Structures are given as C-alpha cells and as structure tokens.
Amino acid sequence: MTRSLVASIRDRQHAGLFPVISEVKSRSPKEGDLLAGRDPVTYARAMASAGVAGISVVTEPEHFGGSMDVLRAVVAAVDLPVLAKDFVTSPDEIDPFVQAGAAALLLIASHLEADTLAALVDHARARGIETLVEAHTVEEARIVGALPGDLLGINNRDITVLEVDDSDVSRTAELAGLYPAGRPVVSESAIAGPADVRRAAAAGADAVLVGTAALRAPDTVAFLRGLAGVGWPV
Numbered sequence: 197m198t199r200s201l202v203a204s205i206r207d208r209q210h211a212g213l214f215p216v217i218s219e220v221k222s223r224s225p226k227e228g229d230l231l232a233g234r235d236p237v238t239y240a241r242a243m244a245s246a247g248v249a250g251i252s253v254v255t256e257p258e259h260f261g262g263s264m265d266v267l268r269a270v271v272a273a274v275d276l277p278v279l280a281k282d283f284v285t286s287p288d289e290i291d292p293f294v295q296a297g298a299a300a301l302l303l304i305a306s307h308l309e310a311d312t313l314a315a316l317v318d319h320a321r322a323r324g325i326e327t328l329v330e331a332h333t334v335e336e337a338r339i340v341g342a343l344p345g346d347l348l349g350i351n352n353r354d355i356t357v358l359e360v361d362d363s364d365v366s367r368t369a370e371l372a373g374l375y376p377a378g379r380p381v382v383s384e385s386a387i388a389g390p391a392d393v394r395r396a397a398a399a400g401a402d403a404v405l406v407g408t409a410a411l412r413a414p415d416t417v418a419f420l421r422g423l424a425g426v427g428w429p430v
C-alpha cells in the first residue's frame with residue numbers, strides 16, 4: 197500500500213506510541229550478513245505486527261544486498277507505508293520506486309548538490325511519493341531544512357563511508373534544532389535500544405529508524421515494541 201509515512205507517524209503519536217520505522221537490510225559493510233537466512237518478507241511481516249509506523253527497505257545492491265524485487269514483495273506483504281533507501285541521483289531514478297509502490301524515498305544531502313536535491317524533491321512530490329531528506333552535518337542540515345521535503349532525516353552514521361563508523365544519537369542532538377518545526381524529524385541509524393529513543397526524542401526527533409539492532413535482537417517483535425513503548429509524548 198502507498199499510504200503516507202508522515203500520516204502513519206502522526207497516527208502512532210496520537211496513539212501514545214513512539215513512532216518507529218524498522219528496516220529490512222540484508223547486510224551492511226560494517227556488520228556483514230544481517231538477515232542470517234531469514235526471508236525478508238516474513239521478517240517484514242513480523243516487524244509490521246510490532247506496531248511500527250513504517251518499514252524501510254534498503255534496495256541498494258552492491259554494499260547492502262538490497263533489490264527492487266524485495267521492495268515490491270514487502271510493499272505487497274505489509275499494510276504499512278514503505279520507505280525505499282538507495283543512492284538516488286537523478287529524477288528518472290525516482291519513477292521505479294513509485295511504480296514499486298514505495299510511499300517514501302530517501303534523498304541524501306551528502307551525495308547531492310543543493311540544486312539537484314531541490315529538483316529531486318520537486319520531482320518526487322510531483323510523482324506523489326514522499327521524501328525523507330537526510331543530513332549528517334550542520335551544513336547539510338541547513339540545506340535540507342530549507343527544502344520542502346516531507347520528512348527531515350538525521351543520519352547518525354556517516355553514509356559517505358558506508359556507515360562503518362561507530363556512532364550514537366549525539367548527531368541528532370547536534371542537528372535537530374537546525375530543522376524548522378512542523379515536519380517529522382527522523383533519527384536514523386545507531387539506535388540500540390529504548391535509551392537511544394529517549395535521547396533522540398529529547399533532542400527533537402519525532403521518529404527513529406532502526407535496522408541492525410532489530411535484526412540482531414533475539415526477539416525482533418519484542419525489541420520493536422520496547423522502542424515504541426517509550427511512548428509519546430516522551
């Protein structure tokens with residue numbers, strides 16, 4: 197389904213839950229294999245049963261082992277908005293994500309000039325797909341905050357080195373105050389548990405995006421319920 201990720205985040209907040217976007221990621225340059233033989237669609241269904249606001253699917257194949265096939269399969273399997281994560285650099289790359297049924301698409305300030313980023317946001321809006329525009333530095337956050345993207349992202353890890361850095365949510369504390377009010381701020385990456393959700397929320401985040409910790413958890417559903425159970429308002 198292609199319902200709004202923004203609306204789903206607001207729904208969770210109104211229900212008194214902290215909004216969590218949980219991720220299907222086959223592997224990462226830092227951690228290696230993450231799915232450990234699990235079927236990505238079965239895994240996505242399990243996460244959906246934990247009450248998350250949305251599912252993120254990393255489609256980038258070379259470093260993260262993703263694919264458009266997995267994106268399409270997850271969209272078909274869950275009744276939640278699905279965010280697609282990849283390195284999009286031109287407007288014609290957006291249309292396949294729209295056709296695959298993604299509700300939202302990641303755009304990354306560190307990989308794009310401000311003009312290009314603005315053109316991609318415009319194209320995505322015209323095609324009816326929401327954008328999560330992500331910053332990792334002060335300079336990027338200033339650019340992202342001035343664009344009309346739907347969701348404002350802060351990547352706690354450095355995607356320019358493929359997230360092999362050791363990070364924590366302190367990056368969210370540095371950047372969230374640079375964003376304008378009114379749009380959901382998503383703290384992405386390096387969320388290890390409820391304490392990180394509380395820190396991100398205290399810094400101004402409206403949602404967290406979690407991949408590795410949920411994939412490594414002995415009980416993913418219980419882990420995600422624990423993050424959402426931090427509650428809203430925090």
Ligand SMILES: O=C(O)c1ccccc1NCC(=O)[C@H](O)[C@H](O)COP(=O)(O)O
Nearest residue numbers: 256281282283355384385386406407408
């Ligand atoms: O976030 C990006 O810029 C990105 C772009 C293209 C492919 C992957 C990308 N990042 C990876 C992630 O999205 C993280 O897996 C996600 O934020 C979860 O992080 P973690 O909980 O630390 O696994």
